[in-house]
Amino acid sequence: METNKNFIVGIFDDEDILLEGVEKVRDKGVKIHEVYTPFPVHGLDEALGYKRSRLPIAAFLFGLTGTSLALTMQIWMLGIDWPMIIGGKNFVSLPPFIPVTFELTVLLAALGMVATFMIVSDLKPYKWPRQFDLRSTDDKHVMAIDLAINTNLSSDDIKRILKEAGASEANDKNFE
Amino acid sequence: MGHHITVESEQYIFKAETKKKLFILIAAGLVLFAIGVFMAMTSDHGGHEGHAAISKTEMLASAEPAQVGHAEGEHHGSANWVKRIYTSLWMNNIYFVGLGIVGLFFVCIQYAAQAGWSSGLKRVPLAMGRWIPIAALLTIGLWFLVKGDLFHWTHHDVYEGANADKLLTKKSPYFFWPLHAGSFPLFYFVRMVLFFGLWYWFFLAIKKKMEAEDLDGSTTHWYKSRSLSAWFLVFFGVSSSVAAWDWVMSIDAHWFSTMFGWYVFASWWVTGLAFIVYVVVKLKEAGYLKIVNSNHLHDLGKFCFAFSVFWTYIWFSQFLLIYYANIPEETVYFIERMRVAPYNWIFYLNLFLNFVFPFLLLMTRDAKRHMSMLKVVAPIIMIGHWFDFYNMITPGVMQYGGGFGLLEIGLFMIFLGTFVYVVLNGLSKLPLVGKNHPMLQESLHHHI
Secondary structure: OOOOOEEEEEEEOOHHHHHHHHHHHHHOOOOOOEEEOOOOOOOHHHHHOOOOOOHHHHHHHHHHHHHHHHHHHHHHHHHHHOOOOOOOOOOOOHHHHHHHHHHHHHHHHHHHHHHHHHHHOOOOOOOOOOOOOHHHHOOOEEEEEEHHHOOOOOHHHHHHHHHHOOOOEEEEEEOO | OOOOOOOOOOEOOOOHHHHHHHHHHHHHHHHHHHHHHHHHHHHOOOOHHHHHHHHHHHHHHHHOHHHOOOHHHHHHOOOHHHHHHHHHHHHHHHHHHHHHHHHHHHHHHHHHOOOOHHHHOOHHHHHHOOHHHHHHHHHHHHHHHHHHHHOHHHOHHHHOOOOOOHHHHHHHHHHHOOOOOOOOOHHHHHHHHHHHHHHHHHHHHHHHHHHHHHHHOOOHHHHHHHHHHHHHHHHHHHHHHHHHHHHOHHHOOOOOOOOHHHHHHHHHHHHHHHHHHHHHHHHHHOOOOOOOOHHHHHHHHHHHHHHHHHHHHHHHHHHHHHHHHOOHHHHHHHHHHHHOOOHHHHHHHHHHHHHHHHHHHOOOHHHHHOHHHHHHHHHHHHHHHHHHHHHHHHHHHHHHHOOOOHHHHHHHHHHHHHHHHHHHHHHOOOEOOOOOOOOHHHHHOOOO
């Protein structure tokens, strides 16, 4: 995705028009690279045909890792490596291990989720994300269309389709 | 997305067919109860006593030396099977008292939080509140019936003579003020009447506002309901805790836990949520509540999931502190519940039904959005918390002589059938959807 440099950018003023526009543009066979909005627009993911994120599965697995790590650590420390009598309890007694297990489960699930999200979204230190149109952080909805994967259509066709779909502007955007 | 969606008015019809099913449930419950009572009567003469007596002595010797003198008031108690009936009556009553007030609590939380998503389904929890007056009569009536066997502290002889119970004497003003210890527990009784009176008053006031809103559509009713709700929540915060101490914790009168008010509340609340989910799903299956979609179910499912975890948190907080401090007068509570059947298997079953199952089954988004899964998990939670209340109340009364069988199951079915009848009958009295709720459009556009 980094190698693609030439885009057409459609600007939409209103989220209702945008939602209908997304469907119209996709009906015409145009593949949408991404849509940037200043606020969450309900129904946009469905309109763009995005699949459900698998992040919750990753979170569950990270959590499970935390649970087993915490239990292993405590059982090894207090039961095997350096057994100590605390309050007359067994060396390995589950109830006092639960708070630590809970905390490590939450910690690893949270950190793991953030890390996974950053990697999947290609966000990393010193990486400057592409700005298709700065107004997407203000009051405009911005639809980016990658010319390299829409080879069956000319850029003029795409601009016309965007205008018909309700875009107030359709601009070229090149990253060099 | 500013478009306006119009809502069809819906009216729930309490069909004769549904009534028949409930009557069959109640009748089956009566039959099982009768068989259970008969079995309990005949087994009373068997070898139960010896076992119970040994275990009790062992327990008391190890944990509550101060008490051996009068051995939990055994000498003036009813026969074992009668105590079993009383215990079961009281625990079922407390369980359903909770379902009733939690219905009102749910409505009030929605108003106080100015929630829009739930405005289409508020009539279901409101209908649960119709149990409050019945619960009031049952609780007050049953209290006089069972107090001798359930509430050890009501016996006057524990406060008299050389063997007077020091702990109970110190606690006695909480029950008997302004009268003297061992007479009529006026303070306790006034609290009971006051709680039910005010809960019912708040229920009637909010129901009245809803009815008025249906007629004239003015938003003033919503504002009035919101301030009523805020007052109710303050009152409920105090009264639910005190009710839990009075009606449940005082059975184990020597023992106390500062978590107990929350513990009972958590149990009531998640049971109520599961009941709301179940009724909403059933109504949808019958073609009602068209405006409730998978987004609303998702929120209800999240409520069930979250408060199952909340209950577990409270359960564990109570358990860990007592386990770790290891003070005999505290640990006796769990020793009683972990050593002997049926309490020991119920103790662990409780954690599976109320934590492991809801946690794993409701974890995914799809599970919370689909009626097929909610329909399975909601009854698990409701049955799980019934067992929770069983283990809160029975061991304190029956010690090691408690039983679990047709008697308890039958009585639960009678209570359940009656409760559902009252709720559905109440549901048919008002329109199923408050058409003039100022936040109805928000609920219709709810999307998560």
